[in-house]
Amino acid sequence: MITDQLSVLLRQAVDSAVKDGELTVGDEPIVITFDTPKNKDFGDFATNVAMLLQKRAGLAPREIANRIIKRLPVGQSLITRVEIAGPGFMNFYLNPVWLYDTMVSIEREDTAYGNGNSRSGERTLIEFVSANPTGPISVVNGRAAALGDCLANLLSAAGAVVEREFYINDALNSTQINLMGISLQLRYLQTLGHTLDMGDSSTDEEEESTPHACAKCGENHIFPKEGYRGEYLVEIAEQMAKEDNGALAALPATDQAAKFRQLASDRMILQQQSDLAAFGVKFDKWFYESSLYEKGEVSTAIELMKSKGYAYEKDGALWLKTTELSKDDQDRVLVRSNDKETYISADAAYHKNKFDRGFNRLINIWGADHHGYVQRLKAGVSSLGYDQDKCEIILTQMILLMRDGEPVRGSKRAGDIIPLVDLVNEIGRDAARYYCLLNSYETTATFDLELAKRQSSDNPVFYAQYAHARAASLLAQAISRGVEIKAAADIDLTLLTDERELGLLRKLSDFPSEVKLAGDFLAPHRLTGYIREVGQALHQFYEECPTLKEGVDPAVRDARIALFNVTRIVVRNLLALLGVSAPDKM
């Protein structure tokens, strides 16, 4: 990156000033950063090091800048001039040759342009979505899915080895799974003609009304108050009853419960897998919580906690000292007084498993409603002897869909959530993914379904894709007119001198650092902002600089065609990072 070169030159200048006794900077390392000023008059790049050194040097920032600039290779190949501005900024004006070099690198690196190696050696596991197998994937899960997938792309682009994982909470200890099994079982009996008493989930009063005895078998089939009431279970039950002719109902009660529990979770996992596949998110591994129990990893983890003195008995249960290990406000139960482990035990064991597989960075994406659980997991990680800072938790806020100014409500069919597949079917996969990444995950995003479907400029997805289509289509147009598309390296690129051409090139040259920063800050939404800027710069160039029109000098034409080509490459790479398609035509 060009700023790396500038940093080296600047550091040499500072060192030289120190050596000559013109600057004292102390022992602390000097952090040099360059950013691109918003105002073009402030040069190509600016740095604030002179102001940061003010205290250490005991000099006015402008004077410090002065002494540094004297030692910079100004007027030679790269830097044409450096100005001191405002309180002490150093504004660098560069020879545009570096932009032409960038064009050649973009073509040479092609799909790899934008990638770096700042994270080589990192092995990162991103765990995301991990929805309980009790219902379809919701739009909130979708936000996490798009985010996790994009983060994985970003960290890979920075050189890390990244795996995507979905954790399936399918443990037999799980109250939720048991409820799910019971709910399915009752729906199944209902389709066979048994009388089902749904109770009333909306009131808090305890059930005292007389149960309706089943006309068929005389028993009382009462639907649990906390049961899963979504109608998707009715559909599954009907299908099952049709397939097996009601054979399951003949099983003994305990076998029946276990069977339904298993079937319910198997069905839901398949459903979730297909929901996510439709969204274009693929996981490297679906990790079963139950496997931790089967392999004894949960009890191993608990024994380890005990041996390290972080677990203690109280009230017949086993507790973890989470308050001591992290910032939790009370200790948490590991093993209930009925001898069943809680999810904390399993989760601690799961994260030990992750570390033991060789990952040195763990990222978990959870819904914001789980924030109270962050400290518990960190305590669990610490208690097993791992660095809790290596386990980062990202909390995503809700997503609110609006239609005609009214919030979209969860459907009864889906159990009061909005299924992700419904969103994908309505606005398409690309738009759905793009909107999930449009805002920072820290804010509750609201977005308008009508806008997302609109195929016009006010829709950011189309603006982004249109940039690619326009560039691709110009290249296709050139070919159909018999104009050869030459490699940037074989063209006189110095003919690109218009402010629009240089502006676009500058934008494209930002791409590697934009990718790096989006990864460093775990902030994919930076890219959706950046892609709009690239699109805008392309359209400005397109409007003002004719390429295939009559009367354009062939040498200029070739240089501009090359500019379209490198823009196409950058936009395509950007869309790939976001997981959105890059159409040649729209």
Place this chain on the structure above:
RNA sequence: GCGGUCGUAGCUCAGUGGAUAGAGCAUCUGUCUUCGGAACAGAGGGCCGGGGGUUCGAAUCCCUCCGACCGCACCA
């Protein structure tokens, strides 16, 4: 009550302690004998929730108040 997150243009949101706080949408005004108008150019619109502090400099860091949302299980 305790804890967490967040208050930025009419709306939806960006904003690494730095220069005059930005963008999209919406509103208004322009640009088409067009290489894709799904575009471009321009205008209006702000005590960055209030008040203190930290410093050369605060939307950004600290304290406090107000408001919104979320969490506070031997559920996950």
